[in-house]
Amino acid sequence: MTDQMRRITLARRPQGMPVPQDFALDTAPLPNPAEGEVLVAVEWLSLDPYMRGRMDDVRSYAPSVGLGEVMTGQGTGRVLASRAPGFAAGDQVTGITGWASHAVLPAPGLRKLDAGLPPSTALGVLGMPGFTAWTGLREYGRPKAGETLVVGAATGPVGSLVGQLARAAGLRTVAVAGGPEKCRLATETFGFDAAIDHRAHDDASSLRKALAQAAPDGVDIYWENVGGKTLEAVLPLMNTHGRIPVCGTIAWYGGADGAQDRLPMAWRAILVKRLHVHGFIIFDHWQHFPEFLADMAPKVAAGEIAFLEDVADGLENAPEAFIGLLQGRNRGKQLVRV
Amino acid sequence: MTDQMRRITLARRPQGMPVPQDFALDTAPLPNPAEGEVLVAVEWLSLDPYMRGRMDDVRSYAPSVGLGEVMTGQGTGRVLASRAPGFAAGDQVTGITGWASHAVLPAPGLRKLDAGLPPSTALGVLGMPGFTAWTGLREYGRPKAGETLVVGAATGPVGSLVGQLARAAGLRTVAVAGGPEKCRLATETFGFDAAIDHRAHDDASSLRKALAQAAPDGVDIYWENVGGKTLEAVLPLMNTHGRIPVCGTIAWYGGADGAQDRLPMAWRAILVKRLHVHGFIIFDHWQHFPEFLADMAPKVAAGEIAFLEDVADGLENAPEAFIGLLQGRNRGKQLVRV
Numbered sequence: 279m280t281d282q283m284r285r286i287t288l289a290r291r292p293q294g295m296p297v298p299q300d301f302a303l304d305t306a307p308l309p310n311p312a313e314g315e316v317l318v319a320v321e322w323l324s325l326d327p328y329m330r331g332r333m334d335d336v337r338s339y340a341p342s343v344g345l346g347e348v349m350t351g352q353g354t355g356r357v358l359a360s361r362a363p364g365f366a367a368g369d370q371v372t373g374i375t376g377w378a379s380h381a382v383l384p385a386p387g388l389r390k391l392d393a394g395l396p397p398s399t400a401l402g403v404l405g406m407p408g409f410t411a412w413t414g415l416r417e418y419g420r421p422k423a424g425e426t427l428v429v430g431a432a433t434g435p436v437g438s439l440v441g442q443l444a445r446a447a448g449l450r451t452v453a454v455a456g457g458p459e460k461c462r463l464a465t466e467t468f469g470f471d472a473a474i475d476h477r478a479h480d481d482a483s484s485l486r487k488a489l490a491q492a493a494p495d496g497v498d499i500y501w502e503n504v505g506g507k508t509l510e511a512v513l514p515l516m517n518t519h520g521r522i523p524v525c526g527t528i529a530w531y532g533g534a535d536g537a538q539d540r541l542p543m544a545w546r547a548i549l550v551k552r553l554h555v556h557g558f559i560i561f562d563h564w565q566h567f568p569e570f571l572a573d574m575a576p577k578v579a580a581g582e583i584a585f586l587e588d589v590a591d592g593l594e595n596a597p598e599a600f601i602g603l604l605q606g607r608n609r610g611k612q613l614v615r616v
Numbered sequence: 617m618t619d620q621m622r623r624i625t626l627a628r629r630p631q632g633m634p635v636p637q638d639f640a641l642d643t644a645p646l647p648n649p650a651e652g653e654v655l656v657a658v659e660w661l662s663l664d665p666y667m668r669g670r671m672d673d674v675r676s677y678a679p680s681v682g683l684g685e686v687m688t689g690q691g692t693g694r695v696l697a698s699r700a701p702g703f704a705a706g707d708q709v710t711g712i713t714g715w716a717s718h719a720v721l722p723a724p725g726l727r728k729l730d731a732g733l734p735p736s737t738a739l740g741v742l743g744m745p746g747f748t749a750w751t752g753l754r755e756y757g758r759p760k761a762g763e764t765l766v767v768g769a770a771t772g773p774v775g776s777l778v779g780q781l782a783r784a785a786g787l788r789t790v791a792v793a794g795g796p797e798k799c800r801l802a803t804e805t806f807g808f809d810a811a812i813d814h815r816a817h818d819d820a821s822s823l824r825k826a827l828a829q830a831a832p833d834g835v836d837i838y839w840e841n842v843g844g845k846t847l848e849a850v851l852p853l854m855n856t857h858g859r860i861p862v863c864g865t866i867a868w869y870g871g872a873d874g875a876q877d878r879l880p881m882a883w884r885a886i887l888v889k890r891l892h893v894h895g896f897i898i899f900d901h902w903q904h905f906p907e908f909l910a911d912m913a914p915k916v917a918a919g920e921i922a923f924l925e926d927v928a929d930g931l932e933n934a935p936e937a938f939i940g941l942l943q944g945r946n947r948g949k950q951l952v953r954v
Binding site: 329353469516538541563578587603 | 622624633634635636638639641658659660661662663664665667668678687691693715716717730732733736737739740741742744745746747748750751752755756769771772773776777780794797798801805806807847848851852854855856857858859860861862863866869876877878879881882883885886887888889890891892893894895896897898899900901904905908909911912913916917921922923924925928931932934935936937938939941942943944946947948949950951952953954
């Protein structure tokens with residue numbers, strides 16, 4: 279058994295797309311597990327898009343990797359030595375090993391793997407990406423049979439499961455993927471009803487035409503993995519009351535498309551802050567109007583609610599008052615005394 | 617009693633901000649109510665920002681006003697003649713009268729007003745704008761005591777009620793309004809804890825600094841009435857799990873800020889289509905992981921779920937594989953066999 283471990287560290291912070299020189303490979307003495315810890319020989323390491331964010335020195339939903347520190351990541355491996363109850367040498371486990379050949383981890387951060395399944399599945403279809411697809415579709419996608427779902431990065435571990443789960447729920451599923459091979463995989467391996475090659479479309483407008491053909495009844499769920507051109511193409515195709523689980527914006531991870539475009543900033547804020555953005559039109563809610571009136575009319579009558587009215591006199595002055603309203607010239611509710 | 621009515625019609629479709637020449641004032645013979653209809657003398661007409669959208673010839677959540685047609689809108693008035701049971705001459709009613717001195721309306725589209733309140737309140741605080749504030753805050757804002765709410769157009773009929781309802785629910789409320797007089801109204805009349813004059817800030821970054829001071833614990837609910845600079849200023853201040861009810865984007869009603877900026881298009885789609893956009897991070901949902909595994913592991917074991925793995929051999933090849941992942945070179949789940 280070696281007494282050295284190999285590790286990949288963050289050598290410098292990338293500018294846009296990472297390059298090999300942003301990483302360094304080094305060796306370090308193999309650490310010994312303390313009480314309650316386990317030494318693991320890493321066999322499989324997961325690479326995931328979220329790691330790009332950890333390489334930046336900006337506040338996100340998780341701490342950055344420090345310069346010179348081992349890149350973060352989940353792995354699987356065999357236990358070499360255990361000082362924790364419940365784990366023994368030879369056990370197959372998964373945990374946040376980092377990009378390294380070995381890791382010493384506290385027992386609560388480890389999970390033993392089902393011996394009946396390949397360990398690598400714990401990093402993909404039965405791991406964080408699979409769980410992401412399952413949770414986001416159930417919680418935020420809320421699929422209904424007969425609806426249409428579009429997903430970008432459709433052959434990736436999240437997108438491919440989103441598509442299969444949605445299809446099993448009775449939805450028409452449309453994949454967006456890069457290149458003919460991935461499009462073939464999307465339909466043949468993952469069972470998507472249609473697949474669009476975004477590389478065959480130079481701009482969002484052309485991609486939108488292809489998507490509109492593949493989704494003739496519009497789009498009820500757009501699963502957002504990518505942002506960029508695909509988002510721009512899909513948005514005008516969304517049906518009323520559509521849902522957009524925002525899971526990633528990989529098209530923008532290497533930097534935004536231009537300082538004039540505020541969409542990447544907004545979409546990144548929605549993702550990182552887990553925001554819930556709800557468009558709504560009051561006419562959809564009219565059945566609750568009597569409840570509103572029963573609650574508020576007594577308060578208004580009692581003078582407990584302040585309100586302001588701006589009055590324009592005469593129907594002929596309605597256009598000027600309306601223009602003033604759009605320009606913010608009114609202070610309160612704009613009325614016309616006809 | 618006159619036998620003529622005055623009406624304001626749409627003379628032409630506006631380019632950006634409407635101008636007086638886009639409207640025309642004409643007269644028409646007073647119509648007679650048919651069976652089931654009521655003739656109303658309009659006394660109050662409501663002007664609302666949504667009307668700008670009806671002037672365009674584009675598909676939105678409601679039909680456009682046709683050229684030469686009476687501008688749409690809600691009014692209140694007195695019944696002059698009724699051929700519908702339940703309505704009598706002299707009743708105060710509200711309905712979609714349009715911009716006109718008189719209207720003949722079917723009885724189901726009319727509501728009798730509470731004689732104890734000024735009729736004009738049926739168009740503002742106790743009408744569509746008030747109902748919008750009440751519904752959107754309850755349904756999509758989901759305020760919790762101790763949180764912070766920011767609202768634009770804060771002295772308008774929607775914003776001013778949003779602020780009062782949120783404050784009554786125990787939130788810190790921050791108004792954004794245009795000019796010192798509206799800011800004074802926001803705090804003195806409507807009880808906002810703070811008010812920011814967006815006109816005193818040339819850009820989003822300056823406005824953001826003022827907002828950050830007024831909302832020292834960040835923003836939990838941003839009530840979106842305006843879009844534009846205010847949205848750009850608020851987004852980075854949002855707290856995790858924040859909510860954004862999108863009710864209007866009046867800053868963009870006169871046209872977007874530039875073709876390079878896709879945010880107005882996206883925000884308008886969210887509003888018009890009533891989309892639900894949910895950012896989410898799977899680490900918040902970990903308590904459901906066992907449920908996921910119980911559901912999916914048997915399906916994976918049975919071969920019912922397809923998955924693809926892309927394997928890079930050797931830890932030293934992790935950086936190249938990661939760069940490839942960000943560039944979309946992988947097909948399925950990217951793994952490293954360490």
